[in-house]
Amino acid sequence: MGAIKADLFTRKQNELASMARALAHPARIAILQYLLKKNACICGDLVDELGLAQATISQHLKELRLAGLIQGTIEGPSVCYCLNPKTWKKYRESFMQLFQELDDSSCQC
Numbered sequence: 001m002g003a004i005k006a007d008l009f010t011r012k013q014n015e016l017a018s019m020a021r022a023l024a025h026p027a028r029i030a031i032l033q034y035l036l037k038k039n040a041c042i043c044g045d046l047v048d049e050l051g052l053a054q055a056t057i058s059q060h061l062k063e064l065r066l067a068g069l070i071q072g073t074i075e076g077p078s079v080c081y082c083l084n085p086k087t088w089k090k091y092r093e094s095f096m097q098l099f100q101e102l103d104d105s106s107c108q109c
Helices: 011-023 025-039 043-050 054-066 087-104
Strands: 071-074 078-083
Touching: 011 025, 011 043, 011 054, 011 087, 025 043, 025 054, 025 071, 025 078, 043 054, 054 071
Parallel strands: none
Antiparallel strands: 071 078
């Protein structure tokens, strides 16, 4: 796949695409759902819950952390993760706005 020419699109379009990429893996969705249910967890909890390798879970946690969706606090040798409410709200509002625009459009096809 070719490189994305970000300058062809608005800042908002690029930002929404970046948000979608952060969510674009079923393991990340499962991690977010688990965090929503438990309110916080340690990586080992996710390994037990999802059945994926610890290294795989860590990579997905890294992507979610880089996207700002989760945050972690160090507790001894472990990191306890939880949702970042500020970013979570931003994602929700951005996608809801897109969905509202789609609902309000009048497709003629």
